[in-house]
Amino acid sequence: MTKKGVLLFCFDTPDFKYHKILEKCVLLIKRNLKLEVTVVTNFETYKHIKPLGFVNYKFIEPELGNKKYGLEWRNVDRHMAYELSPYDVTLVMDIDYFPFTDNLKQFLDTKYDFLVSKNVHDLTNRNSFDTRKYSMIDMVWATVFVFRKGKKAKRIFDMIKYVKQYYSYFMDLYRVVDRRFRNDYAFAIALEQANGMITYDTLPITLPTLPPDCRVLEINDEGITWQYNDQVNFTKNQDVHVLNKEVANV
Amino acid sequence: MDIGELKRQSDLSYDISVAKRNALEKAHARLLVVYNEHIFRADAETINLVKTLSEVHPSPFYVLDTNDNPVEIAEPKLFLKTLIERNQEAISSYHQMSKTFGKRVD
Numbered sequence: 001m002t003k004k005g006v007l008l009f010c011f012d013t014p015d016f017k018y019h020k021i022l023e024k025c026v027l028l029i030k031r032n033l034k035l036e037v038t039v040v041t042n043f044e045t046y047k048h049i050k051p052l053g054f055v056n057y058k059f060i061e062p063e064l065g066n067k068k069y070g071l072e073w074r075n076v077d078r079h080m081a082y083e084l085s086p087y088d089v090t091l092v093m094d095i096d097y098f099p100f101t102d103n104l105k106q107f108l109d110t111k112y113d114f115l116v117s118k119n120v121h122d123l124t125n126r127n128s129f130d131t132r133k134y135s136m137i138d139m140v141w142a143t144v145f146v147f148r149k150g151k152k153a154k155r156i157f158d159m160i161k162y163v164k165q166y167y168s169y170f171m172d173l174y175r176v177v178d179r180r181f182r183n184d185y186a187f188a189i190a191l192e193q194a195n196g197m198i199t200y201d202t203l204p205i206t207l208p209t210l211p212p213d214c215r216v217l218e219i220n221d222e223g224i225t226w227q228y229n230d231q232v233n234f235t236k237n238q239d240v241h242v243l244n245k246e247v248a249n250v
Numbered sequence: 251m252d253i254g255e256l257k258r259q260s261d262l263s264y265d266i267s268v269a270k271r272n273a274l275e276k277a278h279a280r281l282l283v284v285y286n287e288h289i290f291r292a293d294a295e296t297i298n299l300v301k302t303l304s305e306v307h308p309s310p311f312y313v314l315d316t317n318d319n320p321v322e323i324a325e326p327k328l329f330l331k332t333l334i335e336r337n338q339e340a341i342s343s344y345h346q347m348s349k350t351f352g353k354r355v356d
Contacts, residue, residue, distance in 0.1 A: 103279055111287035112317075121275045125268045204282060204289055204316040208275055231261070233268050237343075238276040 004108045005036035005087040010095050011062045011074040012045040019049045020248035022095045024219060026052045031221070033105045035091065040077065040084050058084050066181045078142060078183045079164055082149070082157040094143045097207070097241045100223055104144065104239070107203060113152040115203040116145035116187060123210050123235065124228050135176040135185065137192060141207050142183035143241055159190035208235070212243040216250045266351045273347040280340035285332055286323070288315035292336040300330050 006029055010022040022039065029037055030053065038056040041049075046057060063076040081092050089108045093099070107115060118140050120129045131139045147153040163170050163186045170189050171179060178185070191200050210216070210226055217232065218225040224242070225234040281292045290296055296313075303311045304326035312320050323329050 101280070103282070106282075106284040107289070109284050109287065110289060121272075123268075123272055125271050201317040201319070204291070205279060206275060208272070208279070231265060231268075233265060233272075235272060235276070236347075238272065239279070 002088045003036075003086070004089045005038060005085070005091070006033065007038050007040065007081055007085045007087070007090050007092045008095050009040045009075075009077060010045055010049075011042055012048065013072040013074055015071045016245045017048070017248050018095060018245075019045050021245070023050055023052060024247075025093070025095045025098060026055060028099050029093075032099050032102050033091075034102070035105065035108075036087070038084075038086055040080075056086065060084070068180060073180070075183060076164070076181055079157060079160045079186070082147065082154060085147075085149070087149075089146065089148045091146050092142075092144070094241065096243065096245070096247065097143055097239065098219070098224065099239050100235070100237055101239055103205070107146050110146075112146070112148070112201055113150055114145070114147045114156050114191075115201060116140045116142060116191070117203040117205050117207055119204075119206040120209050120241075121206045123208055123226075123233075123240065124214060124231075126211070128211050129209060134178060135174050137174040137176070137185070137188050139184050140188045140191065140202070142187045143207055144203070144205070145187070146203065156190060156194050159194040160186055163190045163193070207241050208238055209241040210243060214244055216242060216244060216247045219247070219250055270348065270351060273344050276347075277340040277344040280343065281336060282316075283332060283336045285329055286321055288319065288321045289317070290315055290333065292333040292340070294337075297330070297333050297337060300326060300333060304330060 008022065008025065010018050012018050026037055029035060038058060040058045040060060042061055043059055046059070060077065062074040064072070064074070066073045066076050081090065091104060091108055118138060120141055122128050167181055167186065174189060176185055210224070214226045214228045216224055216226050223234055223236040223238060224240050225232065283290055283292050299313060300323070309326050310322045310324040311326070312322055315321050
C-alpha cells in the first residue's frame with residue numbers, strides 16, 4: 001500500500017517562534033487533510049512544541065547563513081525533503097500555509113512524480129506577488145509541492161541540490177534580482193534544467209496568500225480574519241498562506 | 251450625501267470587491283478534481299466536453315488533463331457525475347457567499 005503523508009520543516013530563530021505557527025498548521029492538517037505528519041526540526045525547537053498527538057519528528061541541524069530583511073531565515077534545507085520523507089508520496093508544505101480545506105489531499109492520488117504551483121492569489125486584491133519581471137525564469141511557489149519517490153523525483157531533487165550548490169551562478173544566469181536563497185527560484189531553475197529547458201507539469205492551484213503587511217487578527221477552525229490599513233476582511237473554509245510571521249502570536 | 255457617507259460606501263465597495271474576488275478564487279480551487287490519477291477542472295468546458303463525448307462517441311474516449319496530458323475515460327457516466335458534483339459544490343458555496351455581499355450593501 002502506498003504510504004502518504006505531509007512533511008513540514010520548522011526551526012525557531014532568535015526573532016520568531018516558528019513552532020507556534022507549526023502547532024496551528026499541524027492541527028489543521030489533522031482536522032482537514034487527515035494525513036500522517038512528519039516534522040523536520042532541531043532539538044531546540046522541538047522542546048518548545050506542545051503535544052500534538054501522533055507526529056513523527058526528524059532531527060537535523062539547519063543550515064545557517066541565509067537572511068531575510070536582516071533577520072535569520074532558516075529555509076535552506078528543503079532540498080533534503082526526498083531523503084527525509086518516510087512516505088512514498090509526500091505533500092511538502094510551508095508551516096505558514098494553513099489548510100482550512102481538504103483540497104490538497106487529492107493531489108497525492110495522481111500519477112505525477114513532482115508537482116508544484118506557479119500561481120499565487122493576493123487575498124488583498126493588490127496583485128503584489130507579480131514576480132515575473134524580477135528574473136528571466138518563471139518562478140514557482142515551493143510553498144506547497146507534491147512528489148512521488150522514484151527516479152524522476154530523485155533526479156529533480158539532485159538538480160535542486162546542484163542549483164543550491166552553485167546558487168550565485170544560477171542567479172546570474174537567470175538574472176534573478178533577489179539574491180537571497182529562495183527555494184522558489186532553486187526549484188524553478190532545477191525543474192527547467194531537469195526537464196530540458198522546456199515546460200513541465202505543474203500543480204494547477206493558485207495559492208491564496210496574505211501579504212506580510214497584513215496583520216492577522218484571528219484564526220479559528222474555519223478561517224482567518226486580517227487587517228490591512230483600516231480594512232478588515234476574512235476567509236472561511238479557504239486555504240491561506242500567511243506571510244506575516246506575527247501570526248505565531250495570534 | 252456627505253463626504254463621510256461617500257467614504258463609507260467606497261470602503262464598503264472595496265471590502266465587497268475583495269471578498270468577492272477571494273470567494274471566486276475559493277470556488278476555482280474547489281473545482282479541481284483528481285480522477286483516474288489526473289487533475290481536471292470541473293468547469294463548464296470540461297463538463298460540456300465530457301457530456302458531448304459520452305453522447306456521440308463510444309467509450310472509452312480521451313480528454314486532456316490540466317497539464318495537457320491525454321487520459322482515457324472508460325466510465326464516462328461516473329466521470330461526468332464526479333465533475334458535476336464538484337462543480338455544483340463549488341458554485342453553490344460561491345452563491346451562498348455572494349448572498350452575503352448583498353446583505354452588506356443593505
